[in-house]
Amino acid sequence: SASSTVSSHTSQLHLAKTMSSLAVNGVTCRGKVLTLDSMNPNVRRVEYAVRGPIVQRAVQIEKELREGVKKPFTEVIKANIGDAHAMGQKPITFFRQVLALCSYPDLLEDNKFPEDAKKRARRILDACGGHSIGAYSASQGIECIRQDVARYIEKRDGGIPSNPDNIYLSTGASDAIVTMLKLLVCGEGRDRTGVMISIPQYPLYSAALADLGAVQINYYLDEDKCWGLDVTELRRALNAAKQHCKPRVLCIINPGNPTGQVQSRECIEDVIRFAKEENLFLMADEVYQDNVYAKGCKFHSFKKVLFEMGPEYSSSLEMASFHSTSKCYMGECGFRGGYMEVLNMDPEVKAQLTKLVSVRLCPPVSGQAMLDLVVNPPLPDEPSYTLFLSSQERTAVLAALAEKSHLTEEMFNTVPGITCNPVQGAMYTFPRITLPQKAIAKAQEEGQAPDMLYCMKLLEEEGICLVPGSGFGQKEGTFHFRMTILPPTEKLKVVLQKIRDFHLRFTQEFS
């Protein structure tokens, strides 16, 4: 019978496993405790394309180049990740002066440092245990820095109040996002928490949901409308999901990653109305809030719009918004600084959140110090203001990013088979690529995503490392890649030209 076949199959498997765990080289052993089969199955399901197989191959190629292996290129350009300093962007002088002063306070006696930098450093050190950034801070973050964050938010949002008690400093934004998701996940089977995320998405979300065993609910951004978000699509996704899970959370990335769209005020209002109607917890990932380039586009924080919609919304919608030191004009990724602001959170849950973050003791204090400078940069009457705002620093970075966003869009749209929405904001372009049927068939034969085949070939032939669209999610049958616009303008032009040449060659090869 079928069942005895299965059973006999199972015992053969069992026998094989037992055999494999007996004698190897004369030493008796039982096989590993920890194997692919016996590890946490949720972790196995985690995927994170931004540092996936293509990046591992890029690192390998870099090593081969160092060892003298001949390639059709002399360096690998890693356009897979939003890592500004790695692309040659210089840090903001004032920020690094303060960090040096905090690290080695003997420098406070040094006349070479401007007084405003010393003042900031002293204020941070005074808020540290034993006046040292080597002491643990409060788990929620240093109090005076949380106050500075609250004032920054108030200023950004035209005076809408922000309470430092609602601010949690974090180890980059990723840490706070994962913590928030962890709090929200519960239930089993059809009661399991469902979390709505955009497709395309930043894969931290899908990775965290897999790890937590939560249900991922996909809503699609509309590529034909500049990656716009439509509430009709949110509703479709939600209703479909209600059949098999309990949707409780809506995640929004604005400005978008990987898609670079900047949401209009109306769109944000619609989203808030939808979240309230459907009783969803809203998570607003706003780490690119200073990265807006397109004419007519403006960053609107979800919090500001929420409060402007009146107390019916602002006093009830539960929300968390996230920011980071890693993006914008400073690009200080390595410091792992970030914060979240929670709104309308049940006080008992807030106590649980505080307890949960205390287990890891505190976010890195140097990252907290960096965040303090980001939310509290030099003021017009301070000596460091001129350099900070000058054409070498903040203004220069944002102007160059704006220029590169336009350049990228224009260039890609001249290539037959590549179409590209405007990069309204953030740091990436996510162009759509038309792949020949033969290439798709070849990829499928090899069990590979067709845009992975494309990107891998681009890496091998041109030394350019991009992330295939399949790593972010995309509408069935469409293909994309994500590329950061961070390389210096002249290098970016070369990269765009190389991708153009490659795309034409690839299309021809598989036609």
Added chain:
Amino acid sequence: SASSTVSSHTSQLHLAKTMSSLAVNGVTCRGKVLTLDSMNPNVRRVEYAVRGPIVQRAVQIEKELREGVKKPFTEVIKANIGDAHAMGQKPITFFRQVLALCSYPDLLEDNKFPEDAKKRARRILDACGGHSIGAYSASQGIECIRQDVARYIEKRDGGIPSNPDNIYLSTGASDAIVTMLKLLVCGEGRDRTGVMISIPQYPLYSAALADLGAVQINYYLDEDKCWGLDVTELRRALNAAKQHCKPRVLCIINPGNPTGQVQSRECIEDVIRFAKEENLFLMADEVYQDNVYAKGCKFHSFKKVLFEMGPEYSSSLEMASFHSTSKCYMGECGFRGGYMEVLNMDPEVKAQLTKLVSVRLCPPVSGQAMLDLVVNPPLPDEPSYTLFLSSQERTAVLAALAEKSHLTEEMFNTVPGITCNPVQGAMYTFPRITLPQKAIAKAQEEGQAPDMLYCMKLLEEEGICLVPGSGFGQKEGTFHFRMTILPPTEKLKVVLQKIRDFHLRFTQEFS
């Protein structure tokens, strides 16, 4: 019938909940999305006493003192946590010079910095993307720092090889410990992973296990034998646990936290033999490896003992060991630096581990830089060596800790009702306190652990913040507290005297 009573009760509850989610101040609402009832139940079960209710009360009292509220003391002494700098310990000059140079590389031109500090800073910066500690690093950590860690381990362990590919840098040791546990947890019901932890334990372990929904298996350290570990007790705990879960992991903290014992070589051999026989993954928390004070005690790394037991063990036992920048003589907690070394890990699982850590991008780069200095301090022929080793820095810190460990043990053992094992290593004493029956009864009436009542009263009356033994686990019917020995010697004497006075008063009050 009973069942209809239950059902009616349930619907009344349901009605009450529905009512509460209707009209508040005229605004219709449905109640919160996220409440104690609807949040992640595993997170609710998490406890972390080191920063628990007693510390929250301590922070409140500090605020009251600032606001001028009269108390029987003028400052709160937080002896609840191993936070050296907060207790006035000064950072190592060389470490902070290098950190300042890495933060603000313009200082590389400054003649005030010693050449060896500059050399280290240049080496670290050369290994960073764009020569900036603001760039993301590889998720596993900067390669040259992993090499330095491997060389440090080799030197520590008398030449036993260490492979940089087995080193994972982390955000403090806590991060790596949680990551490792996460990898190891699987199965449901009786197949759920069981993890053996010592009682008393450092509550990161119980917190992580609650969060992951793993089964905590308690094995008891023997207070009468200087908090020694006996394999008979390990076996008892394991066999009992096999009835209801699948034990797969054995966690050891050596030197012990909170108990301060240093394991003998024989004990470590026994543990290794036990882990191998029982097919357990061994996690060795060795963050206090430089903190050994008692005569005749010596730190033996699990790895060294494993290799000295021969290939039968060293080629098969799966193991991870953990270290940190937060303890030892440097106490750089705020930088959140750490590493783990994994041994005999299945290569496929290692790939999964690398994937998992990539989701958070990288540990803080300044913490990685700090770790590099810890594993690669100034050498005898370098200009910074003299100060580093001098009576102001490394040597001074370790000598003072040794003195304070003896002082603490001696002092406590003069108090009737307090008995205290030697503080052989680490940074804490965990004395046993005899509590009067009336105090125990009063605590039980108030639904409080008796040693929590004791510590809370000590905080209110003397301004000294300790952690009750119940936060670490202890044998039923025994009571303890954990106190760090980090306060400066003169202050520590005052603290010990105050605890003595309090203990006598407390005993009298409840007799």
